[in-house]
Amino acid sequence: MINHISDLYGRQISSAELSAAILELPEVKRRPAIQLKPSLMCSRCGSRLKRSQANLPNGQYYCYVCIQMKRMDTLHDLAFVDEPNQFTKVSDALSWEGQLTPLQAECAEQVVRIFKKRQHHLLWAVTGAGKTEMLFKGIEWAVRYGKRICIASPRVDVCIELFPRIQAAFAKTSIVLLHGKSEQPYKYSQITICTTHQLLRFYHAFDVLIIDEVDVFPFSGNPMLHFGVNNAIKTAGSMLYLTATPDKHLLTQARKGRPSISYLPIRYHGHLLPEPTIIKIKGLSQGIDNNRLDKRVLKMIRQLMSQQQRFLLFVPHIKDLAAVATAIKDAGIIAKYDTVFAADPERLEKVSAMRHHELDFIITTTILERGVTFPGIDVLVLKADNDIFSAAALIQIAGRVGRSSDRPTGRVLFYAEARAANIRSCQRQIRKMNRKAAEI
């Protein structure tokens, strides 16, 4: 239940969630949560609804598409309050004392210009370019002018990893972290870090909206979340998309001029992206179905263990997790490892265990393809030719390796039955980026 008006600044919430006292305030505006004409449409997520699915008794309707964010229906209005930008203007908000490389610094200046000019921009930066640090100057500028800022990502892991870094860099600024699993209550803050789903509860709130890992599920190809983004940003707000692997949709738009686009092909430590090695194994998939792993895979795991080299082992499907874990156990390999997938209730704990060196390796679906960084690791991909691994996913996976300047290289091993189109495309794109990087 919302009891304080500030909880509504720049937000849109069903009147069902508002206390009676708040509902009576003159600054609280309302609009229909569901539009009946010309066709049934949800005002919050923009979904067109089927009457047969959306109907409630007595001629009422609700939205079944965005219902996990609390229900929109014709029984209630969508309440909203204008964003007042009630922030103290602070000129030295940035408490980060790190150094940017000359290339990063150039990019950071560009970000400031983009925000100043209220542009929509795509920054295409390779994995490990250090994009978070390149945002600091821009955020500092926005804080200085009392702007409201949001960094959103489709991936909850990305948000969770980002939050402490932004907090450390802007120690004096109010920051809130919002995602479906968070227990932190909402609080009106100058910086919001949230999943793209949470943006559905904002309305014309942000002067600066940064979307990290913009090409990834569930954001990519999801009209509801795109609709949410366009509502969350102010009409004259600035939008910055960040990714190492933009999708076709965004590139098509960029070709038309909005968003504008810039490119950072080199990692912060100046080393090139590690190129994948392809190992062809006949019957790899069938073997895994029978809880068996080819001896070349097992040999590599043994070798990595004996070198105390930590790694991520990617598989395409949830069912492969147990099969591969069994195969490794049956082979007599002694190591500390675990499996993880998107809906794993212990996902956050397991990722944290890997981060704290309590695990030697983790067998994972594509959920760990990006956003999370384990310094100095290698990656192995089983069934890399599987459709689940898009070229972008493989590029992201390869990009987990060589992230620290202590160990800027590492192994990227793709085990596959054939060098399929996705693998070839991944190799091509990594080589292209490395060529661009070499030109600098």
Added chain:
Amino acid sequence: MTNCLLCQSSLRHTTSFDEMMSLAPAQARQLCEECAADFFRLDSVATCVKCGRRLKAEMSNPCYDCERWQQQISFDFQNRALYEYNSAMKDYMKRYKFLGDYRLRFIFAKEVKKAVTWQKRLLVPIPVNAGTMATRGFNQVTGLLKGCSLVEALKTSQTVKDKRQSEKGRADRLRLIQPFELVEPQIERISGKDVTIIDDVYTTGTTIRHAASLLYQAGATSVIGITLAR
């Protein structure tokens, strides 16, 4: 293309002749196999004759709770439940009732209809209060009873909410408070009839027994209960 109502994964259409002729649960057509497998049907295991709960080896029949009930109430009452109230069902109720995803009624509607109509009895749903109706917009019990002819003979009594607040934490006193009233014009339809009360979940059994006692007062010959979950 249709999708699983719970996880949105797309459903392959594999309705074979065998499946159509068998007594395969109706929910199979609304849910993917994985989601459907999370629910536990109570029709193939030993259950308490009085409340319908699944009996563990060490439990007597009727179960201990029902024996206590028999000492407390003067009328005969039996409940049958279709599903165990396990974590999948808990999650379902959360989404159907509390999030208000009315579409989810489709998952169990056919099965509930079959269960309540195989005997010719008067069907009385447990009502929801006016406040819930105003925000949720539907009664979760009648939602499950599509195509059944119902006698809405019960309504929630106005004063209950305040009484409940002041009696909080005193379970035995709570049991004495009748939360329902009879709907005047419907009373005469109850007299001399066999009645089935329908509710979504049987938890302590208090609610449904309050309803049963009122219906006996109105002259019902027999009253039983059917709930989706126990």
